[in-house]
Amino acid sequence: MHRAQTLEPDVNHACPEDTSKPGCDAAGRRAIVTGAAGFIGSHTAQALLGRGYTVLGVDSLDPYYDPRTKERNLASVRAGAHPDAFRSLVCDITDADAIRDAFALFAPDVVVHLAARAGVRPSIADPASYAHTNVVGTQNVLDAAHAAGCTKAICASSSSVYGNCPSTPFAETAAVDRPISPYAATKRACELIGHTHHHLTGASVAMVRFFTVFGPRQRPDLAIHTFLDRVSTRRPITLFGDGSTSRDYTYVDDIVAGVLSAIERIDEHGYRIWNLGGDHPISLNDLVGIISDVVGTEPIIERAGMQPGDVDRTWADLSRSRDELGYAPQTTIADGIARQFEWMRSRADA
Numbered sequence: 648m649h650r651a652q653t654l655e656p657d658v659n660h661a662c663p664e665d666t667s668k669p670g671c672d673a674a675g676r677r678a679i680v681t682g683a684a685g686f687i688g689s690h691t692a693q694a695l696l697g698r699g700y701t702v703l704g705v706d707s708l709d710p711y712y713d714p715r716t717k718e719r720n721l722a723s724v725r726a727g728a729h730p731d732a733f734r735s736l737v738c739d740i741t742d743a744d745a746i747r748d749a750f751a752l753f754a755p756d757v758v759v760h761l762a763a764r765a766g767v768r769p770s771i772a773d774p775a776s777y778a779h780t781n782v783v784g785t786q787n788v789l790d791a792a793h794a795a796g797c798t799k800a801i802c803a804s805s806s807s808v809y810g811n812c813p814s815t816p817f818a819e820t821a822a823v824d825r826p827i828s829p830y831a832a833t834k835r836a837c838e839l840i841g842h843t844h845h846h847l848t849g850a851s852v853a854m855v856r857f858f859t860v861f862g863p864r865q866r867p868d869l870a871i872h873t874f875l876d877r878v879s880t881r882r883p884i885t886l887f888g889d890g891s892t893s894r895d896y897t898y899v900d901d902i903v904a905g906v907l908s909a910i911e912r913i914d915e916h917g918y919r920i921w922n923l924g925g926d927h928p929i930s931l932n933d934l935v936g937i938i939s940d941v942v943g944t945e946p947i948i949e950r951a952g953m954q955p956g957d958v959d960r961t962w963a964d965l966s967r968s969r970d971e972l973g974y975a976p977q978t979t980i981a982d983g984i985a986r987q988f989e990w991m992r993s994r995a996d997a
């Protein structure tokens with residue numbers, strides 16, 4: 648019953664047999680983007696559409712943050728696309744039957760799997776649901792891809808898999824068997840599941856480790872979004888720790904460029920992990936300074952202790968992704984934060 652409801656009518660419009668419909672070009676490439684209503688997923692879907700893909704966005708509109716924000720993200724993707732080039736489906740990746748049906752009907756050439764329960768701190772309060780969505784969900788997506796003859800998967804992993812790795816920058820060859828949050832553990836588990844899938848099916852599987860992503864549509868729980876919001880409305884911000892923790896922030900367009908390149912290059916490798924970072928880690932204190940400059944207001948700072956699960960620092964070694972993907976992040980942290988703030992203000996005015 649659930650399946651019939653979710654698969655009508657959008658997916659059938661884009662089914663491979665239906666080549667008479669405009670935008671349903673059998674020679675064109677077809678991508679499923681899971682998590683398409685989210686921050687990175689909506690940008691990825693737009694970029695794929697821009698490259699001429701027909702895209703099916705799959706998302707459960709999970710209430711981790713306001714589903715109306717996700718509806719707006721989908722509306723933005725839809726607004727820039729040919730009506731038959733983009734379809735969206737409300738579907739939960741933990742529902743194996745529903746996800747298998749979606750893949751069978753759409754018959755994608757590639758899946759970009761971004762759907763997940765994201766966020767380090769909330770995963771400590773609810774580890775089982777993180778494991779269910781991220782681990783079982785990823786297995787379902789890969790199984791559904793295989794059943795539908797889809798031989799290419801690009802999956803979101805995370806810098807959190809490095810835990811408190813002692814040597815920086817973090818290289819893909821580093822040992823990553825000491826995660827310090829349930830979220831990180833699920834992301835590492837997904838990398839291992841991806842390898843097994845590649846080994847058993849021969850499918851090409853890329854695991855792209857994103858390093859703290861920011862830009863327009865950033866999740867509202869992430870620091871840059873929260874700080875911009877609160878500093879611009881003269882509300883206090885809470886800094887955890889002494890401000891010396893650092894992150895390698897990465898602008899969303901750079902992440903998407905890396906994902907697109909991974910789609911093109913993964914067949915040469917079979918299975919590969921790539922870091923996608925910004926290569927310019929900055930401390931929390933410096934981040935607050937940049938935010939203050941962009942907003943033009945002095946922040947009101949409250950201090951609190953380090954949070955369990957938070958790592959001390961992240962920094963991507965980009966040697967492999969530069970060499971193999973031609974990955975080269977373009978946007979500085981200051982420019983990217985200015986763009987994100989401009990987007991937040993335009994949304995507030997809307």
Ligand SMILES: NC(=O)c1ccc[n+]([C@@H]2O[C@H](COP(=O)([O-])OP(=O)(O)OC[C@H]3O[C@@H](n4cnc5c(N)ncnc54)[C@H](O)[C@@H]3O)[C@@H](O)[C@H]2O)c1
Binds near residue numbers: 857
């Ligand atoms: N944003 C970052 O800094 C960052 C860093 C590292 C890794 N990642 C990973 O990148 C991916 C995208 O992250 P984001 O920041 O865009 O998060 P997001 O929460 O904005 O997007 C994730 C999307 O997945 C959907 N989703 C959640 N559970 C689902 C389920 N059971 N079935 C179907 N859809 C479901 C949500 O509704 C949401 O729209 C995630 O896999 C995340 O773990 C993000």
